[in-house]
Amino acid sequence: MRIAIVTEPFLPKVDGVVTILTKTVECLRRGGDEVLIIAPSGGPSELHGAKVVGMPSLPFPLYPELRLALPRTRMRAILEDFRPDILHLIEPVLLGVGGIYYGGELRLPTVISSHTYLPSYVHYYRLGMLEEFIWMLMRLRHKRANLNLSTSSVTIGDLRDRGIENPRLWERAVDSDLFAPSARSAEMRNRLSGDEPEKPLLLYVGRLSAEKDVPRLRDVIRAHPEARLAIVGDGPVRRELEQHFEGTATVFTGYLRGKELASAYASSDLFLFPSQTDTLGLVLLEAMASGCPVVACRAGGVPDVVQDGVTGFLFEPSDADGPVGAVARALSHKTDLDRVKVNARREVEQYSWEGATDRLRAMYMETIQNYAPKIPHKGLVKRTSSAATLAVLRTLLP
Numbered sequence: 001m002r003i004a005i006v007t008e009p010f011l012p013k014v015d016g017v018v019t020i021l022t023k024t025v026e027c028l029r030r031g032g033d034e035v036l037i038i039a040p041s042g043g044p045s046e047l048h049g050a051k052v053v054g055m056p057s058l059p060f061p062l063y064p065e066l067r068l069a070l071p072r073t074r075m076r077a078i079l080e081d082f083r084p085d086i087l088h089l090i091e092p093v094l095l096g097v098g099g100i101y102y103g104g105e106l107r108l109p110t111v112i113s114s115h116t117y118l119p120s121y122v123h124y125y126r127l128g129m130l131e132e133f134i135w136m137l138m139r140l141r142h143k144r145a146n147l148n149l150s151t152s153s154v155t156i157g158d159l160r161d162r163g164i165e166n167p168r169l170w171e172r173a174v175d176s177d178l179f180a181p182s183a184r185s186a187e188m189r190n191r192l193s194g195d196e197p198e199k200p201l202l203l204y205v206g207r208l209s210a211e212k213d214v215p216r217l218r219d220v221i222r223a224h225p226e227a228r229l230a231i232v233g234d235g236p237v238r239r240e241l242e243q244h245f246e247g248t249a250t251v252f253t254g255y256l257r258g259k260e261l262a263s264a265y266a267s268s269d270l271f272l273f274p275s276q277t278d279t280l281g282l283v284l285l286e287a288m289a290s291g292c293p294v295v296a297c298r299a300g301g302v303p304d305v306v307q308d309g310v311t312g313f314l315f316e317p318s319d320a321d322g323p324v325g326a327v328a329r330a331l332s333h334k335t336d337l338d339r340v341k342v343n344a345r346r347e348v349e350q351y352s353w354e355g356a357t358d359r360l361r362a363m364y365m366e367t368i369q370n371y372a373p374k375i376p377h378k379g380l381v382k383r384t385s386s387a388a389t390l391a392v393l394r395t396l397l398p
Contacts (some may be wrong), residue, residue, distance in 0.1 A: 004084035004101035011037035027357035071098020152301025181291035192230035208235030265290030288344035
């Protein structure tokens, strides 16, 4: 199969969406599929043998790790030359809108996957008045797809409630060989605990951005002064968070990857996940696979992954003291904690990247076989310097 992917989030950005993309491309290539990636500039020119075409881009001011690229008319020629059987657009915002348009022009079966609670994010950046407008744009983009995907039952329900027909699940996965209890390390525990390995060690892994609700963890560390907190990751609010946690037993490490990241999970006692906006929370699966019990907010895609008291510990998003209480509950009963570790590891062992990619490939094939154009186009865009702008407008307008 020949698969063209247009993605807004891409390397060197570090997040769950990029991880899903890179692991999926690796599995597709291993299975013999040809893959082309169109992404914002700044990343590699090749990924697991798949060619990457970078489009000129600039950092997004509110989140410099995210690079934004406008659609270019040469995207059409790139797609024509590659001759894909299917086009997959990952979280299309700007560059992806060009993919929607040119995919329609070229009569390509089109998949759109949604990975974030984008309408909810605006509240964290004091742009709440844009929520309904963003939902309108999301409806328009998803109606152009032959297959809509999301990564949790909650977001599938939200898409359906907003008038998007028949969204389907892009199944979760984790590398349970890399992320395993055997990755535990005394050296890593010393590093994360500030050389106090005998203390309870709490861990957060993820982007340091406003929508992740990381400041809520300060109450936890203050309520449990015997504990130590390690914050693994980076992002636009890191400096603010370092000031926020000043005077507490907190270590900031920046990004960790591969075996180092696996060791961080396996060497910690609890994994804390306060976010209310994650559609999947890949880090939850990684922690569970590593034998690090999860304490998480019962929101977004979290309940799909974590069962309270069975595979982790949940607190309600409206409960201001929820994280403190859930951590106390987890730490106070060692027998329950040991049982949760075993249950969580057993739960995630069934999720493999190969299995998830096989099911994605099957949905691709079904979409190709059942393809019919969604919305007729009104003719080709004239090849002028304003063609990309016209493409964006014609895609967004009904």
